[in-house]
Amino acid sequence: MTDAFAVNEFYHAKGWTDGLPIVPPTEERVSECLDAAGFAPGDIIGIEQVRQRPIIAEKAAINAVLAGCLPAYMPVVVAVLDAMCDAQYNLHGTSASTGGAAPFIVVNGPVRTLIGMNATHNVLGNGNRANATIGRAIRLVLINVLGVIPGEMDRSTLGHPGKFTFCIAEDEEDSPWTPLAQEREIPEGQSAVTVMAAGAPRQIMNEWTADPEQILETFAAEMRHNMLTYSVWAGNYVLVIPKQLRDLLVAAGWQKRDIREYIFRSARVIRSDWAKIGKANIVDRSGGPMQEFTALKEPSDLLIVAAGGPAGGFGAVIPPWLGSKARAVTKPIDL
Amino acid sequence: MTIRVLDPSFEESISTVVTPKRLKSLTGSSIGLLDNGKPNSREFFDHIEQILRSEYAVANVLRFEKPDSSRPAPADMIAAVSRCDAVISGVGD
Numbered sequence: 004m005t006d007a008f009a010v011n012e013f014y015h016a017k018g019w020t021d022g023l024p025i026v027p028p029t030e031e032r033v034s035e036c037l038d039a040a041g042f043a044p045g046d047i048i049g050i051e052q053v054r055q056r057p058i059i060a061e062k063a064a065i066n067a068v069l070a071g072c073l074p075a076y077m078p079v080v081v082a083v084l085d086a087m088c089d090a091q092y093n094l095h096g097t098s099a100s101t102g103g104a105a106p107f108i109v110v111n112g113p114v115r116t117l118i119g120m121n122a123t124h125n126v127l128g129n130g131n132r133a134n135a136t137i138g139r140a141i142r143l144v145l146i147n148v149l150g151v152i153p154g155e156m157d158r159s160t161l162g163h164p165g166k167f168t169f170c171i172a173e174d175e176e177d178s179p180w181t182p183l184a185q186e187r188e189i190p191e192g193q194s195a196v197t198v199m200a201a202g203a204p205r206q207i208m209n210e211w212t213a214d215p216e217q218i219l220e221t222f223a224a225e226m227r228h229n230m231l232t233y234s235v236w237a238g239n240y241v242l243v244i245p246k247q248l249r250d251l252l253v254a255a256g257w258q259k260r261d262i263r264e265y266i267f268r269s270a271r272v273i274r275s276d277w278a279k280i281g282k283a284n285i286v287d288r289s290g291g292p293m294q295e296f297t298a299l300k301e302p303s304d305l306l307i308v309a310a311g312g313p314a315g316g317f318g319a320v321i322p323p324w325l326g327s328k329a330r331a332v333t334k335p336i337d338l
Numbered sequence: 339m340t341i342r343v344l345d346p347s348f349e350e351s352i353s354t355v356v357t358p359k360r361l362k363s364l365t366g367s368s369i370g371l372l373d374n375g376k377p378n379s380r381e382f383f384d385h386i387e388q389i390l391r392s393e394y395a396v397a398n399v400l401r402f403e404k405p406d407s408s409r410p411a412p413a414d415m416i417a418a419v420s421r422c423d424a425v426i427s428g429v430g431d
Contacts, residue, residue: 004341019346028344053410056348065346096408101431147346328408 019147020069021139021167028068036064039074040081041337048081049088051149053095058084062148063140069147070140075118076133078336079196080140083108086198086332087141093329097200098151102234103159104324106141107201107241108170109308111184112194114336120172124312127171127204127243127319138168163203171243171310178249178309180259187333194338197306199239199331200324205229209248210316215255218248218316219262223269225320226298230272231280236326237300242266243319245311263302270298306331361424364390368398370422372415374407379430386426 004010010027014020026032037044037060044061051058060081067080087094087106097104110120121131129135145151153159159166175182184195205228209221222242242262244252252262275292277285286292299305304327311317323329361367369390373379383401390396402419404411407429411419419425 004343006339006341010341010343014346017347027341028346029341030344033344061344062346062348065344069346093408095410100408143346148348150348325408328406 021142025069026071028065032068033064035074036067036077040077048084051094058148063144066143066147067140070143071136072140076137078338079137082196082334082336083141083198086334089332091330092332097324097329099156099158101158101160102324103162104200105165105169106198107321109183109197110172111182114194115172122172122174122310126310134170135168138170174309179253180309183308194336195333197331197333200329202322204319204321207318208316213251215252215257219265223266226270227272229322230298231276234325235296237297238323238326239304239331241306241321243308243310245317246313247316248318249309259307262307263305266305267299267302272296364394364396366397367423369396370400370419370425372419372427373403374429375404376407376430382430
């Protein structure tokens with residue numbers, strides 16, 4: 004290739020991008036990425052179980068460079084791919100489904116500060132290279148290595164913007180709560196990723212109370228709404244709780260465990276609720292109008308992440324792709 | 339100046355795949371119908387079964403329904419399906 008512009012045009016012509024420009028994956032840069040993660044080119048990071056297709060380290064590194072990753076991000080990319088190859092993640096089903104889910108990634112531990120990840124302002128949006136390019140690297144591996152191409156294996160009806168990138172860090176420094184990874188059996192001081200196939204974030208706001216139950220009721224209402232308008236099946240939900248609402252919950256003495264218990268009790272619907280939202284045809288099915296559904300099978304299904312800018316009584320509910328057919332998976336990052 | 343770059347896509351290690359021989363006729367054959375279990379797939383396959391029996395003189399139609407539409411069929415189901423002369427796999431929604 005004559006220059007980076009020619010490389011970009013060539014990769015677009017080959018269908019090797021997500022539609023955005025790419026960084027030329029030179030041998031030197033790919034080699035730096037492999038070294039940073041301690042992999043040889045031919046090492047296998049994981050195997051997609053349905054097509055039995057291996058994710059080779061060199062291919063992952065090439066896609067990480069394409070995405071704009073620095074070599075130091077590579078251990079995170081590897082851990083995410085490792086998590087997605089766990090059977091619980093249901094990689095093939097979640098990638099091929101009309102439901103249009105994206106891998107939602109939460110990073111915990113020292114690696115966040117080491118590579119400068121963002122956990123505060125605009126955390127679910129743009130602005131940070133590590134957040135943006137780690138998530139994008141995963142998408143490019145899906146496209147280029149696993150063939151998750153829209154209209155081919157990716158049968159998403161709509162998809163959502165998180166399919167470009169959907170990766171955040173938890174704000175461990177500014178939260179007294181136990182970080183997500185440690186709640187999921189990762190030792191303190193160990194970096195880790197948690198990944199789940201997720202729908203788009205549903206933003207809530209409640210700036211009119213300091214009462215923890217009322218604050219959480221707004222989150223629970225959004226979950227109920229997702230159950231009614233999208234999918235009723237119980238599974239992993241994520242709550243992203245920024246500082247303003249977090250401080251009120253903390254001041255009232257609420258830990259993540261208390262929040263999970265409250266949401267488990269409150270995020271429920273009954274079949275007759277569907278009559279109000281255009282789904283009256285299914286009210287009388289199965290268990291009848293009073294049949295109850297819970298958003299969570301058990302309180303531990305709720306993943307709570309302290310993240311977001313300091314001002315504003317906002318929060319986000321990130322729903323699962325399809326109940327518990329795919330589960331959140333947590334894996335350590337080998338630095 | 340030139341830039342040397344690498345291929346990001348999966349490269350198959352097996353270059354040829356052998357497909358099974360097509361049946362010369364459906365008459366007297368056993369045909370498996372593998373249903374992914376989604377809404378309306380049963381009705382769709384009921385229709386296919388009726389056509390196979392009435393218009394193509396298929397001897398046996400064996401019906402299989404996946405327990406989970408988003409995961410592969412279980413091994414014992416795949417084994418049973420592979421004993422048919424031919425299989426139609428389909429999805430409903």
